[in-house]
Amino acid sequence: MPKSQANKDNYDVSLTSRIRxxxxxxxxxxxVGSKASDVPKTGALEAGVATQLAAWTVEGTLRHFTRYGPxxxxxxxxxxxxxxxxxxxxxxxxxTQDNWWPFLSPEDSPEHAAIRGWxxxxxxMSLSRGNSxxxxxxxxxxxxxxxxxxxxxxxxxxxxxxxxMLHGYWDVARDxxxxxxxxxxxxxLALLTHDDGERQNTSVLAVRILAECLGTxxxxxxxxxxxxxxxxxxxKDSIAASVQAGLTAPCVPQTxxxxxxxxxxxxxxxxGIYVALSFxxxxxxxxxxxxxxxxxxxxxxxxxxxxxxxxxxxxxALPAQWVGRLELGWVLDRLAVDxxxxxxxxxxxxxxxxxxxxxxxTLDPWWDTKYPGA
Numbered sequence: 001m002p003k004s005q006a007n008k009d010n011y012d013v014s015l016t017s018r019i020r021x022x023x024x025x026x027x028x029x030x031x032v033g034s035k036a037s038d039v040p041k042t043g044a045l046e047a048g049v050a051t052q053l054a055a056w057t058v059e060g061t062l063r064h065f066t067r068y069g070p071x072x073x074x075x076x077x078x079x080x081x082x083x084x085x086x087x088x089x090x091x092x093x094x095x096t097q098d099n100w101w102p103f104l105s106p107e108d109s110p111e112h113a114a115i116r117g118w119x120x121x122x123x124x125m126s127l128s129r130g131n132s133x134x135x136x137x138x139x140x141x142x143x144x145x146x147x148x149x150x151x152x153x154x155x156x157x158x159x160x161x162x163x164x165m166l167h168g169y170w171d172v173a174r175d176x177x178x179x180x181x182x183x184x185x186x187x188x189l190a191l192l193t194h195d196d197g198e199r200q201n202t203s204v205l206a207v208r209i210l211a212e213c214l215g216t217x218x219x220x221x222x223x224x225x226x227x228x229x230x231x232x233x234x235x236k237d238s239i240a241a242s243v244q245a246g247l248t249a250p251c252v253p254q255t256x257x258x259x260x261x262x263x264x265x266x267x268x269x270x271x272g273i274y275v276a277l278s279f280x281x282x283x284x285x286x287x288x289x290x291x292x293x294x295x296x297x298x299x300x301x302x303x304x305x306x307x308x309x310x311x312x313x314x315x316x317a318l319p320a321q322w323v324g325r326l327e328l329g330w331v332l333d334r335l336a337v338d339x340x341x342x343x344x345x346x347x348x349x350x351x352x353x354x355x356x357x358x359x360x361x362t363l364d365p366w367w368d369t370k371y372p373g374a
Contacts (some may be wrong), residue, residue: 013313013314013316014314015164015214015215015340015343015344016337016340016344017314017315017316018213018214018310018311018312018313018314019158019161019214019311019336019339019340019343020310020314020315020333020336020337020340021309021310021311021312021313021314021315021316021317021318022157022158022160022161022210022214022307022310022311022336023054023058023158023307023310023332023333023335023336023339024306024310024315024318024323024326024329024332024333024336025285025305025306025307025308025309025310025311025315025318026050026051026054026154026157026158026303026304026306026307026310027047027048027051027054027303027306027326027328027329027332028045028289028302028306028310028318028319028322028323028326029289029292029299029301029302029303029304029305029306029307030047030048030050030051030154030299030300030302030303030306031045031046031047031048031051031299031322031326031327032045032289032290032293032302032322033289033292033293033298033299033300033301033302033303033305033306034293034297034298034299034302039290039322042325043325044325044326044327045322045325045326045327046129046327047124047127047129047326047327047328048129048130048299048303049129049130049131049132049151050130050132050150050151050154050155050299050300050303051129051303051328051332052086052125052129052130052328053083053086053132053135053151053154053155054154054155054156054157054158054332055119055125055328055331055332055335056082056083056085056086056119056155057079057082057155057156057158057159057189058158058335058336058338058339059082059117059119059335059371060078060079060080060081060082060083060189061079061158061159061162061185061339062335062338062339062342062370062371063078063082063117063371063372063373063374064078064079064373065342065371066367066368066371066372066373067373067374068373071162071165071178071181071182071185073181073184073185073187073188074184074188076185076188076189076192077099077101078373078374079188079189079192080099080192081101081102081103081104081374083135083139083192083193084100084101084102084139085102085103085117085119085120086125087102087136087139087140088102088120089120089125089126090128090136091128092136092139092140093140094139094140094141094142095140095141095142096141096142098142099142100142103115103116104374114369114372115372115374116372117369117370117371117372118369118370119331119335122331124327124328124331125328125331127327129327132149132151133149134147134149134151134152134193134194135151135152135193135194138192138193138194139193144191144192144193144194144195145193145194145195146195146196146197147193147194147195147196148194148196148197148198148202148264148265148266149194149263149264149265150263150264150265150267150268150297150300151194152190152191152193152194152196152200152203152265153190153200153202153203153206153265153268153269154265154268154300154303154304155189155190156186156189156190156203156206156207157206157207157210157303157304157307158335158336158339159182159185159186159189159207160182160186160207160208160209160210160211160214160311161211161214161339161340161343162178162181162182162185162339162342162343163178163179163182163183163207163211163214163215164178164211164214164215164343165178165342165343179208179211182207182211183204183207183208186200186203186204186207187199187200187203187204190203196265201233201235202265202266202269203265204233205227205228205231205233205235205239205269206265206269206304208227208231209223209224209227209228209273209308210307210308210311212224212226212227213308213311213312214311214312216312219280220276220277220280220308220309220312221246221247221277221280223312224243224273224276224277224308225243225247228240228243228273236266236270238259238266238267238270239266239269239270239273241259241270242259242270242271242273242274242277243273243277245259245274245277246273246274246275246276246277246278247277250274250277250278250279251278251279251291253291253294255274256271256274256275256291256292256294256295256301257294257295257296259271259274260272260274260295260296260297260300260301261296262296262297263296263297263300267295267297267300267301268297268300268301268303268304269304271292271295271300271301271304271305272292272300272301272302272303272304272305272307272308273304273305273308275288275289275291275292275301275302275304275305276288276304276305276308276309278291279291279305279309282309282312282313282317283317285306285309285310285313285317285318285319286319286322288302288305288306288309289302289305289306289319292305306318315333338364338370338371341364
């Protein structure tokens with residue numbers, strides 16, 4: 001259906017499209033959000049550090065499912081090892097070897113190839129893009145640092161997809177707490193590096209907003225309003241203000257600058273909400289991301305806005321002239337498709353098939369090689 005014919009309040013696409021929209025929307029905002037209205041006409045759009053870290057979040061999450069079957073929020077080691085692989089590719093060396101297991105076995109051991117995974121060998125993942133000082137320090141020292149920086153929240157946004165697990169062991173009827181588990185998994189991954197003093201409630205709220213956008217048939221405005229209103233932890237004034245401003249005074253650069261005044265997660269989320277509500281239609285994603293560039297930290301705000309709009313309207317709504325130029329576009333889309341496959345039907349690992357955690361047939365014969373449970 002051409003976008004011009006779509007009903008703006010009932011535009012509907014598949015869950016797979018929405019998951020791809022979430023991941024690619026995040027990457028798109030991260031790549032071009034800081035450029036305001038000066039996006040280059042040609043050439044690759046470089047991926048940011050949030051995009052790279054989000055890729056490792058998906059990889060670690062899929063490895064977690066291979067190993068454990070159901071999502072076990074308290075067991076975050078596999079997620080930690082995924083972020084350590086990101087650190088290895090950047091040349092970061094730990095100050096202590098305690099719990100430093102990016103590959104679990106030495107690279108010259110016979111077991112290494114079976115648990116290496118595919119993402120570490122993707123050439124573009126080895127490029128050093130942007131920086132996340134708190135993440136780097138935490139991985140180097142082995143302890144979370146005191147920081148409310150936005151990178152912890154941005155990298156866990158794709159976890160929202162796991163709130164929609166539908167089949168297999170983690171079935172809707174058997175596990176009604178799937179969304180709570182998704183939120184706690186996101187919280188745990190964020191807390192691996194960033195101790196913001198608030199138990200990463202920002203990350204939880206962001207994941208809940210995205211989960212609602214992924215599954216709703218309501219308008220974008222209704223979805224965001226409902227989640228913010230019903231969130232059980234009092235949110236910062238800037239979040240409530242961003243919703244109100246988005247509804248009553250959209251598209252004002254000075255308002256965006258005030259709501260998203262710094263590089264904290266609360267600013268990124270408040271700014272992203274304001275941008276999304278300022279451009280709530282499926283055919284205004286490019287305008288939304290360009291507008292986000294007016295924020296002091298435009299790429300983080302645009303990453304949140306892109307993830308929200310992509311989650312609601314699917315990857316088809318993202319501007320093709322940009323998506324095709326994303327430096328890690330294929331990598332992120334491949335991860336999103338595999339995440340969607342996990343959401344729709346348990347893939348699982350070979351070790352679990354006889355234990356009832358996975359279907360008797362494996363949809364992807366390479367699954368255990370791509371996402372080994374280690």
